[in-house]
Amino acid sequence: MPKPRHDSFLISCFLSIFALACFFAILFLALRSPASCQPELHQQLTQINPAGQTEDGADTIYQKTLPDHRWSQPVCAVTAKRTPYSLYLDGVLLHEYTPGAFDHGGMIHWISLPERGLAGRVLTVSASSEELTVLAGDYSDLILHYRNVNAATLIFSGLFLLFGILIGLLSLGARAAIGAKRLRTLRYLSALVLLVSLWISMDSAVLQMVRISGAIMYVLAMYAFMAMPLFMIQFYRSMMDEDSRLLRLLYRLHLLNLCICSLLQALDVAPLHKMLLLTHVLMIITLLSLLRLLIARLHSEFHWEARLMLSGFGALGCCCAVGFLDYYLWGKRLYRIYFSVGILLLVVSLLAVSIGYVYQEMVKSSQMRYYQKMANTDLMTQLDSRTAFEERVRQAPILNGSCACIVMDINNLKQANDTMGHSAGDELICSAAECILSVFKPLGCCYRMGGDEFAILLQNITESQVNRALLQLELCISRRNLTQSFPLSVAVGHAMGQDAPIEQLFREADADMYRNKSQMKCHAIEL
Secondary structure, eight states, rough: HHHOHHHHHHHHHHHHHHHHHHHHHHHHHHHSSSSSOOTTTTOEEEEEEEEEEEEEEESEEEEEEEOOOOOOOOOEEEEOOOOOOEEEETTTTEEOOOOOOTTTTTTEEEEEESOOTTTOOOOEESSSSSOOOEEEEEHHHHHHHHHHTTHHHHHHHHHHHHHHHHHHHHHHHHHTTSOHHHHHHHHHHHHHHHHHHHHHHSSSSSSGTOOOOHHHHHHHHHOOOOOOOHHHHHHEEESSSSSOOOHHHHHHHHHHHHHHHHHHHHHTSSSSSGGGHHHHHHHHHHHHHHHHHHHHHHTTTTHHHHHHHHHHHHHHHHHHHHHHHHHSOSSHHHHHHHHHHHHHHHHHHHHHHHHHHHHHHHHHHHHHHHHHHHHOOOTTTTSSHHHHHHHHHHHOBBBOOOEEEEEEEEEHHHHHHHHHHHHHHHHHHHHHHHHHHHHHHHTEEEEEEEEEEEEEOOSSOOHHHHHHHHHHHHHHHHHTTTTOOOOOOOEEEEEEEOOOHHHHHOOOHHHHHHHHHHHHHOOOHOO
C-alpha cells in the first residue's frame, strides 16, 4: 500500500487551525475598533480617582462631586481586589467591605445610590490601597462598560470552549479508529482546553452579570488554574512510548500542591490566591522540563511532533513570562490575556500533533483491518477461511441455544480437474460457494475449510429450519446444473446440539458427511 503523506496532511490541518485562530483575532480587533458614526456609550459614567490620603496616612481617599446626570438606576461599582474599603455619601456611610476567605479578587461590588438629588453630593471611598477601581453611573451603562472591557476575555473563553468541545467530539468520533492510548491523548487535550476556558471566564468579572456567586467563581478559577499542568503533563505522557520519571514526579508534585492548598484553605490558614506563588514556580519548572524533553526528541523519529510541540511550549513560555511580570509587577491588568494567547498557541500546536496522531492511527487501523480481512477471507470463494473458523473456535467455542454444524464436500472434484482442467475444478468450488452463501449466509457463518470442504455454523435454529435450508441448497445446485457442462454434486452431513461445543459438532457433522459420501458413491456404482 502507498505510504500516507503524514507531513502534508499535518501541515494542512495546522494551517487550517491557524487560519481559524487568526480569524478570531481579527474579529476581536474589529470589535474593538471605534465606530465614528455612533455616540459614545458611557459618556455619563463617572470615574472616581484617588484624591489623597487621610491625615494619618493609613488610607487612600477616593472622592468626587457627582455631576448633574439623570441616572434611572444609579449605582457605584467598586472593584476592590480584596482590599477593605468604606463608601460614604456626604459623610454618611453607605457600604463597608471586609474581604473574606472566598472573595474573588475581580468581583465588582454594586452599591445602590439614591435615585434623586445626587447632583452636587460628594461620594467618598476610603481604602487601604490605590488598587481600587470606582465608577458611578447608571446600572445599564455600567453593564455595557464592563461587557466591552471584558470583550477579549469573552472571546478567548468562547474560543477555548469551542476548541475543547471540538476536540472532545473528535475523540468520540475517532473512538473506533484509534487505540485507547491515543484516545486518552485527545481527552487530556480536550480537558486542558476546557479548563482554560473555565479559568478565563471565572477569573474575570464578566460572568457576574448572570449573578454567579463570587465564592463559586473564586474556587472554580483557582482550581482550574492549578489543575491545568496536570492535564498538560498527562497529554505529553500519553504520547510517549516510555514513561518519564521526571514527569511522574512533577505530576505528583502538582497533585500534592492541590492537596496542601485545599487543606490550608479549608482550615482557614491561607486562602488559595495567597499560595499561587508555589503553583507558579511548579508551572515554570514543569514548562522547563517539558522543553528539555522535547529538545531531546528533536533527533528521534518523532522529530516533527517535537518541533511543533516545542514551538507551542516556547510560545507559552514567552507569554507566561510576560504574564507573570504583569501579575506581580504591573498591576494585574492584562495577565489573563498574556496567558490566554500563550495557551492558545500551545493548544494549536498540540491539536496539530493530535490530529497527526489520529490520522496515523486511522491509517494503521485500516491497514490492520485489511490484512485481518485478507487472513480471514478465502479469496477464491469470498467465504470465511479456515483461519477465521479456528479463531471463532478459540474466542467463542460454544454455539448458543439450539445449534447446528453442517459440513459439505464436493464430489468428483479430482475427475473434473483431470478431464477438464483445474479451471473447471475452481469453477465447481466457486459454484458450490455461491449456492452455500445464497442459502446459509442469512442464517449463520460459512467457511471454506480448504480444498473442496466447507463448514457452516448455525445458532438458535431448529432442525426443521436446517432441513428446509438443505432442501433449498439442493434446489440451488439443481438449477445451476441445468446450464453447466459438468454437474455439481456435494456430500452433506450435519449435527444438532444444545449449547454444544463447535469442535464436537464439527466432528459429528464430518462423520455424517463421510457416511453420506459413501452412500452417494454406492448409489452411483449401482447405476
